[in-house]
Amino acid sequence: MSEVKVETKGSKRKTGLPFIDCDIHNEVPSPDALKPYLSQRWRQYMEMVGTRTYHGFAQHIPYPKGNAGGTRQDAWPPNGGIPGSDLNFMRKQLLDPLNMEIGILNCLYRVAEQLNDEFSAALARAVNDWQMEEWLDKEPRLRASIVIPYENAEFAVEEINRVASHPGFVQVLFLPRTREPLGRRRYWKIYEAAENHGLPIVIHFAGLGGNAITSHGFPSYYIEDHTTMAQAFQSQVISMVCEGVFERFPGLRVALLEGGFAWLPSLMWRLDQQWKRLHAEVPFLKRKPSEYIREHMRVTTQPMEEPPKLEYLLQVIEWLGSNEMLMFSTDYPHWDYDSPELAFPAKFPIELKKKIFYDNARAFYRFK
C-alpha cells in the first residue's frame, strides 16, 4: 500500500500551446537491438571488439550523470528498458498528454566517435534503419535526425544520400566535440550533401571527443563540463562563420541544440567588431558575421536560460536581434528536460512564445 504510485491521470488530455519539440531522444535499447541491422561482418566485429572511442568506456557511455542514465527519474519505462527506448511509453508520457504536433528525435548513440571509420559508418546505417523501422514508420508525429559518421565526410555523404529520401528524416546530426572545428574543409562535403537534400544540420550537446572541453585542459567536475559545453558551441559558431561556410553553401541551415543562447548576442557583437578590422584575412566573408548567424542559424531553448528576472531574459532575446531564432525543445527524457507548460515564466509575452513554440521551427524545417 505504501508503494509509489505513478500518476497517469489526465494523460489523454492535451494541454498547453501547440508546439514542435525540436529535441527528443530515442535511445537504442542495447547494442543487441542494432544487430539485425548490421551485416555479419559488423555483428562479429561488435561481438569481438566492441566500441573503441576516445574514452575508456567500452560498453556504453559514461553515465549516470545528474540522475541515473542522465535522465528524468520518472522516464524509466515499465518494460524494464532504458529511458527513451520504448515508443509506447514515450507516447504516454510525452506525445499524448502535451499538445505536441511534431517531435524531432535526436539519437545520440555513439556513432561518429568510433575510431574505426568503417565501423562508424556501419553503425550509422544500422541506427538509421532502426530509426525508420522502430520509430518513424510507427509514429506519424515523430521526425528524426540522420545519424552520420561525420569524421569521415565520404562515408557521411554516402549515408545522407542513402536515407535522405525518407520523409521522416528532417536533418543531419553532429555532436559539438568534433576532431576539428566544424568550419574546416574536411566537413564541407557533408554540408554540400545536406544542402542538396534541403536538410539542415544540427549540433546537439553531448559527446566525448578526443579534445578537452576547455582550451586549457580537462576540468575536474561534471558541473564544469556541463557548463563548459556552451564554449564548445561558441567555437563551432565562430568556425562555421569565419571559414565562410555560409557563403559557400548559401542554402545551408544550422540549428544549435541544447547549447544555450544567452551567450550568442555578445558573441555576435565581438565577431562583428573583429571583422571590421580583420576582414581582409577572410575576404570571402561578404557580410557581417552576425548577419550569417541570424540568417542561417537557429537555437533551441532547453535548458531554458533562467536569469533571476524575466526582463533579463527578454533583454537577451531582444539582443539576438531577431525573434525568429529560438525554437522550443524539451530534451525528453534527459534530466534537464524543459516542460512546455512551465519552462517559460508565466508573464512571458504570448506572441513571442507562439513563435518560439511553433512558428520558428515550422519555418526552419519547412513543415507544412
Add this chain to the structure above:
Amino acid sequence: MAQHRVATVDEIRPGERKIVQLEGRSIGVFNVKGTFYALRNVCPHQGAEVCLGSIGGMTVCGNQEDGTLSELRFEKAGEILRCPWHGWEFEIRTGKSIFNPLGCYIKNYPVTIGQKDVADGETLRVETYPTSVEEKFIIVHL
C-alpha cells in the same frame, strides 16, 4: 480545515511514501523515521511530480569545529527528497529547498496521528497540509 484519512500508520513504513489525491490535489505522504509529513506533489521549479523523487541525504562540506573545508559529511539520510526531473533537493520535514530555503519550497500540510499531537512545529511549515493520526490512521489536514 478539512481532515482526510489517508492511510493506516502501518501502511507507510519509515522511508516510504504514499501518493494520494485530496480535493483534486496530488499529495505525497512521507514517513521519515516514524514521523509523517505531507507535501504537495508539485515541484516549484517546473511542476514535476516531486514526491515521486528519490529519498536520500545530502553531502555537506565543512568542519564543524574549525570552519574549514576539511570535512565531508553525509547528513539527513532519509530526509531529503530529490525531484525526479532536475534534481532540486528539498527537506521532507519542511518542504524547503536546500539551495534557497526561504525563496523556494514545496507546499506542505499538517499531518496528525491518532490522539497524539505529532505536529511539533516541524510539520506545520511551508504550505504543508496538517496531518494527524486518529487511532491508527494518518490524517492530512487541508
